[in-house]
Amino acid sequence: MEFYPAIEKSGIEEIKKFQEQKLQELMPYLETHSPFYQKLFKENNINPADIRTLEDLQKIPTTTKNDLQQYNHDFFCITPDKIVDYSTTSGTLGDPVTFGLSDGDLERLAYNEAISFACAGIQKGDVVQMITTIDKRFMAGLAYFLGLRKMGASVVRMGPGIPELQWDSIFRYKPKYLITVPSFLLKMIDYAEKHSLDYKNSSVYGAVCIGESIKNQDFTDNILSQKIKEKWDIKLFSTYASTEMSTAFTECEFQIGGHHHPELIITEILDDNENPVREGESGELTITTLGVEAIPLLRFKTGDVVKAHYEPCGCGRNTMRLGPVVGRKQQMIKYKGTTLYPPAMNDILNDFNTISCYQIVIQSNEIGLDEIIIKLSTEQEHETFVNEVRDHFRAKLRVSPKIEIIDFDILSKTVFNPNSRKPITFIDLR
Template sequence: MIPDIEKASSAEIKAFQEGQLQTLLNYLSTHSAFYKRLFETENIDINQLKTLEDLASIPTTTKEDLQQFNDDFICVPRHKIIDYVTTSGTLGEPVTFALTDNDLKRLAHNEAISFACAGVKQEDVIQLMTTIDRRFMAGLAYFLGARELGAGIIRVGNGIPELQWDSIKKFKPTYIIAVPSFLLKLIEHAEKQGIDLNASSVKGAICIGESLREQDFSLNILSKKIKEKWDINLFSTYASTEMNTAFTECEAQQGGHHHPELIIIEILDENNQPVAPNESGELTITTLGVEGMPLLRFKTGDIVKAHHDPCSCGRNTTRLGPVIGRKKQMIKYKGTTLYPPAMHNILNDFNEIESYIIEISHNSIGTDEILLKIATTNPTDLFLRRIKDHFRAKLRVLPKIEFCDRKEIQKIQFPKMSRKPLMVIDRRA
């Protein structure tokens, strides 16, 4: 189930996207109060924008724009809105997105071809271990995508390892969708209950929310810990509410594939210029085929690297490597530039660590400070020294570390109405 455009040449893909861009610009100039105002203020003649390179003449859109002018981005009358979703608000106020019936069909198509990318077929059964309620787009997208593909889906929701295993035994899913660290909890429960992990029906996991790989696509520590116990295929998928689109690994597992019929991507530097080949930058997206709330040159805040070499799966599309970090969560610490995922990778290496929070703040002289709050089964000076040695060896810097009660950390991680755990608390102004 590979769309023809994804097997086309780079030149054909570019020509296709330029045609779709024309359609989008005309739609925005007619229906979007925000973009209509932007085109007028910046004296942009959309009829002069013919190529993907011409996008550079349009100012980028930011999360702050969405927060400040949320309703001005909505392009349809209220009676056309079928579903409302909101962003998680990890880095600021949540933003509401309005989806039409066509948007839901597009979302289903996106997830169906993304599932197919990971090898899911019509005869497969998928167990969904994320929430489908609380205005959460991802869970809805997975459900709609499974229906579009014709695969079965079991809506268990997040958490509760006992219920997850009961459902696996009863319904025999072949794929599961989960946050990777939750797979460790499933493994722990199985071992305690004498469940033979590798005798289960599950052959693959589509993982969200946490990275599975290093930048060279080798397994990171979290993935290795899963694979040591449970011999299943792990597929990474990356998406956001703003994109209405997913980048999912194929069976070659060399990055998440771009769907050019659904989204235009740019990787930009600090000056909003395209980065050089093999350089990382901020993923900036333009949605195609979205009715309710399309976006033009929206800066996602995610730092990524694009890969353009041919893939063995037959797709000729760009692939995105693992997210290096959120731009706003970049930390300048003792002369070193860090992103939280690098610290996640180190902390995940210790079985004795039950949970943790990374707190970032400014000290009295205005420079960045890092405090790691860790809940552990081994709160000893010796174990603390092991963690510190690991940080010095891997990152060459040592954050402040304190041991905390597990319940205290869980209270911070799961604030009221939270849809996913908070792993990073940024207290910088």
């Protein structure tokens, strides 16, 4: 299969040499074309020609989402007439960050998705239903479409929502794979059961899951994927990606983390002092993009806390694998002496079948401490249920948040905002 690059099966040393060669091509490109990095090199007395090995990267200061937002224009390395597509990401300071892609960048994006989907077992001729948006300046949907087209798969572009229409498409075009936010699969199952659809015997073999985690740190299924699989026996594949890296980490059939594509990106995992973490420890994923023309990034801190896995994988790839995101650096919560990340709270709330919708809100109280408010909708008798949820939090996370019961019609409007690609289950008001 052509979408299984030889470099991913090469030895660790060979992969490192290959990446260093790519890094040596990137440095002069940035020096010539990137106003932001020209200034960074000058201010820090860095001679790009001195950066030859992966270890040398540590001589260069990191780039943050803040830099990207403040100096957005200075990151562009090509003139506007060379930009074929504009995408935006939600900015940490509220203002979106603009990404332009050249023709070559779109080609690279298509290649990335093709080799990523190939990891999950998608092949030429497979029918794939995209339950994701391809508009509203999101890069992801476009990337999926380009990748599937490149590998010769057939695409059903459904877009998000409307279970009835999704099932109509499944029975009509018989897709083998779905690309979706995993929590939406529960809505589809619920619809199918209420309308007596024979969903268990549909054509669907697997779903490539985006935007939400479906695994625990030890790669066992988390509550969300257990709930899906209890009802519908399909394969679920984890992915991790971001607009800034224009690259995805996708699981293979062995499902022990998303595989790194060394020809597209250099990864570092750094502690709070920006030193590489020891093997087996988690830290902030920091990336250097390879082969990007419009907005290449050098040592960009993604804000995601992750753990890397290096032992060989049964699929034959020798590349590093990323486990599920532990949490977002920005979203770390200090609550009564305990450090928490939202994914751990999602798991607890997903444990309850009677919660139809929830949102976690973090705010600072009058003395500047973090306060957690869980808003949820349920049909159950309120008081007993609130105590049950609280007890579950105490047992699992040793904290007891404030819980508010809100009418489903009101809460669901803020959680399933039509302008958002995934459910808004976490709001940080600090």
